[in-house]
Amino acid sequence: MEAFTxxxxxxxxxxxxxxxxxxxxxxxxxxxxTRDGFEDGLFEAWRKDPEFVLNxxxxxxxxxxxxxxxxxxxxxxxxxxWALQNYGFKAVISSRFADIFRGNSLKNGLLTVxxxxxxxxxxxxxxxxxxxxEVTVDLVAREVRAESIxxxxxxxxxxxxxxxxGLDDISITLQNEADIAAYEAKRPSFKPRTLPV
Amino acid sequence: MGRTLAEKVWDDHVVRRAEGEPDLLFIDLHLxxxxxxxxxxxxxxxxxxxxxxxxxxxATEDHNTPTLDIDKPIADPVSRVQLETLRKNCADFGxxxxxxxxxxxxxxxxxxPQLGLTQPGTTVVCGDSHTSTHGAFGALAFGIxxxxxxxxxxTQTLPMxxxxxxxxxxxxxxxxxxxxxxxxxxxxxxxxxxxxxxxILEYRGSAIEKLSMEARMTICNMSIEAGARAGMIxxxxxxxxxxxxxxxxxxxxxxxAAVAYWKTxxxxxxxxxxxxxxxxxxxxxxxxxxGTNPGQGAPLSSTVPDPASxxxxxxxxxxxxxxxxxxxxxxxxxxxxxxxxVFVGSCTNGRIEDLRAAAALLKDRKxxxxxxxxxxxxxxxxxxxxxxxxxxxxxxxxxAEWRHAGCSMCLGMNPDQLAPGERSAxxxxxNFEGRQGKGGRTHLVSxxxxxxxxxxxxxxSPADLxxxxxxx
Ligand code: SF4
Numbered sequence: 001m002e003a004f005t006x007x008x009x010x011x012x013x014x015x016x017x018x019x020x021x022x023x024x025x026x027x028x029x030x031x032x033x034t035r036d037g038f039e040d041g042l043f044e045a046w047r048k049d050p051e052f053v054l055n056x057x058x059x060x061x062x063x064x065x066x067x068x069x070x071x072x073x074x075x076x077x078x079x080x081x082w083a084l085q086n087y088g089f090k091a092v093i094s095s096r097f098a099d100i101f102r103g104n105s106l107k108n109g110l111l112t113v114x115x116x117x118x119x120x121x122x123x124x125x126x127x128x129x130x131x132x133x134e135v136t137v138d139l140v141a142r143e144v145r146a147e148s149i150x151x152x153x154x155x156x157x158x159x160x161x162x163x164x165x166g167l168d169d170i171s172i173t174l175q176n177e178a179d180i181a182a183y184e185a186k187r188p189s190f191k192p193r194t195l196p197v
Numbered sequence: 198m199g200r201t202l203a204e205k206v207w208d209d210h211v212v213r214r215a216e217g218e219p220d221l222l223f224i225d226l227h228l229x230x231x232x233x234x235x236x237x238x239x240x241x242x243x244x245x246x247x248x249x250x251x252x253x254x255x256a257t258e259d260h261n262t263p264t265l266d267i268d269k270p271i272a273d274p275v276s277r278v279q280l281e282t283l284r285k286n287c288a289d290f291g292x293x294x295x296x297x298x299x300x301x302x303x304x305x306x307x308x309x310p311q312l313g314l315t316q317p318g319t320t321v322v323c324g325d326s327h328t329s330t331h332g333a334f335g336a337l338a339f340g341i342x343x344x345x346x347x348x349x350x351x352t353q354t355l356p357m358x359x360x361x362x363x364x365x366x367x368x369x370x371x372x373x374x375x376x377x378x379x380x381x382x383x384x385x386x387x388x389x390x391x392x393x394x395x396x397i398l399e400y401r402g403s404a405i406e407k408l409s410m411e412a413r414m415t416i417c418n419m420s421i422e423a424g425a426r427a428g429m430i431x432x433x434x435x436x437x438x439x440x441x442x443x444x445x446x447x448x449x450x451x452x453x454a455a456v457a458y459w460k461t462x463x464x465x466x467x468x469x470x471x472x473x474x475x476x477x478x479x480x481x482x483x484x485x486x487x488g489t490n491p492g493q494g495a496p497l498s499s500t501v502p503d504p505a506s507x508x509x510x511x512x513x514x515x516x517x518x519x520x521x522x523x524x525x526x527x528x529x530x531x532x533x534x535x536x537x538x539v540f541v542g543s544c545t546n547g548r549i550e551d552l553r554a555a556a557a558l559l560k561d562r563k564x565x566x567x568x569x570x571x572x573x574x575x576x577x578x579x580x581x582x583x584x585x586x587x588x589x590x591x592x593x594x595x596x597a598e599w600r601h602a603g604c605s606m607c608l609g610m611n612p613d614q615l616a617p618g619e620r621s622a623x624x625x626x627x628n629f630e631g632r633q634g635k636g637g638r639t640h641l642v643s644x645x646x647x648x649x650x651x652x653x654x655x656x657x658s659p660a661d662l663x664x665x666x667x668x669x
Binding site for chain 2: 001031033034035036078107168169170173174176179180183184187188189190191192193194195
């Protein structure tokens with residue numbers, strides 16, 4: 001997983017609440033066998049509308065999604081996170097995230113930032129008035145900055161430490177390599193093996 | 198204080214334990230199939246990792262494989278891509294694979310035990326909820342998600358919080374004609390589909406000790422349908438007997454050392470379970486499901502329950518919905534329910550003993566007009582064994598279709614599916630809405646009930662066949 005310290009990029013204001021994972025990535029995309037290539041499935045139904053904010057030329061290349069409350073509800077599919085990342089998003093800001101989605105996002109290195117709705121409203125106005133506005137999501141200082149807005153946010157220490165160091169579950173386990181090797185060395189010889197030794 | 202079987206096996210696999218963190222467990226055996234592994238391999242590739250222990254990893258193809266014309270290209274593009282991806286991943290990473298057409302191919306939970314890879318006191322994982330099957334050997338066996346599959350591939354370990362333990366004690370004798378399937382359906386109906394949540398179940402008592410390994414696998418297989426993380430049965434002479442001489446069983450001095458260890462894998466007399474359920478085997482009868490979850494079952498001799506009889510509002514609603522989906526009336530005798538399809542197979546009841554039990558009843562009989570019966574061995578080896586015993590001929594002469602090994606109609610990812618509104622008696626493990634095909638209606642049954650039902654065209658027990666003489 002890539003480390004996340006601080007990120008600056010243009011934003012997409014998504015003025016919708018209760019965006020569930022089915023809307024983020026529809027079920028028929030789940031048949032794919034990779035973790036990438038989901039970018040075209042992101043918000044697939046809405047993107048049929050040329051006026052949908054993601055389709056606007058001034059939003060191309062934006063990397064911060066500023067969404068309404070209760071983002072990521074519904075099915076637990078990890079594909080929703082992959083789709084956002086495949087599309088290029090590095091961080092999602094909302095006043096409330098669904099639990100499983102948030103867990104999945106932090107596991108995959110997509111920073112989900114909780115700000116109060118007033119700040120989200122301010123970010124929407126700002127980035128709608130000037131699509132070129134850059135938003136900085138700073139995990140070191142734990143704050144979001146955009147022009148005159150400076151908003152602190154919370155994230156539990158363990159998740160923050162993992163993101164700052166780019167540690168996924170596997171990397172964390174591999175820090176215990178010595179323990180694993182020691183365990184392997186004392187496994188009895190009668191334990192089954194799938195390959196001939 | 199003494200320890201339970203589950204606690205002993207757990208403790209023997211702790212690589213690292215730290216306050217406030219889940220235990221890091223070592224995994225002895227990792228089974229893979231085509232559906233839940235692609236993104237895990239993809240993740241490894243992305244992060245430049247390899248499979249840590251190829252010698253503890255094995256893959257087979259089962260969910261998507263056709264059961265007819267297996268030498269022809271697979272028609273469904275999605276199924277084909279999943280199988281091709283597994284083949285490529287196994288080739289790229291060096292994982293042993295038994296593909297369609299191979300003599301060791303089959304449902305992953307049939308293949309592991311049959312090769313002798315599933316052994317007492319091991320930890321077994323697979324990206325599939327019915328991994329609990331392997332607990333029949335006294336193994337600690339969990340179904341896991343795709344991210345965890347990747348974690349095990351990369352590290353051969355898994356961070357896990359230890360579940361609680363529940364004893365399910367079954368004493369006494371199972372009456373004639375009552376099988377392990379009836380027993381587990383009765384257990385689930387008793388404790389509910391959420392009754393085992395957060396627990397590892399240990400099935401014990403004299404009725405369990407008398408069961409064959411295959412019957413024990415049927416029971417542990419459906420632990421997940423009671424909501425449990427895993428199910429286990431203490432290993433004994435029956436287990437050792439089953440394992441001896443299998444391709445991956447220990448040999449010589451290793452065998453003796455293994456058996457000495459395996460014999461220690463019993464719950465201590467002074468161990469305490471977090472919960473306990475007691476069942477009298479003598480009271481059991483052939484059991485079938487009438488609803489759309491495996492807990493909605495009843496003895497075959499009874500009637501479809503009246504939703505109004507449930508005190509709990511959510512259970513009442515669930516029963517109402519189930520009857521509507523299933524097209525059944527409250528009070529209707531279960532024996533009066535007519536079926537279009539009978540499925541014998543799956544990791545619950547697709548082993549040789551199951552096929553023998555069904556064939557014994559079909560010998561010199563014909564299945565009812567208008568009934569389609571599919572017999573799908575759990576693995577290619579089971580299929581070969583059945584052929585060597587002439588069971589395939591018995592099925593074909595009775596009018597059933599004898600197919601190639603795989604998951605088949607258990608979940609209908611391949612072409613073997615129910616049409617909307619069609620009704621089946623199925624030896625599989627899930628009767629969820631649409632599980633066997635969109636709009637299909639499933640009654641879970643044992644292999645003998647499946648065979649008797651095929652003959653009479655309605656839900657029936659072997660005892661009902663006495664009125665329908667053989668050879669008609
Ligand atoms: S036979 Fe059915 S339950 Fe068993 S692994 Fe296959 S699909 Fe799952």
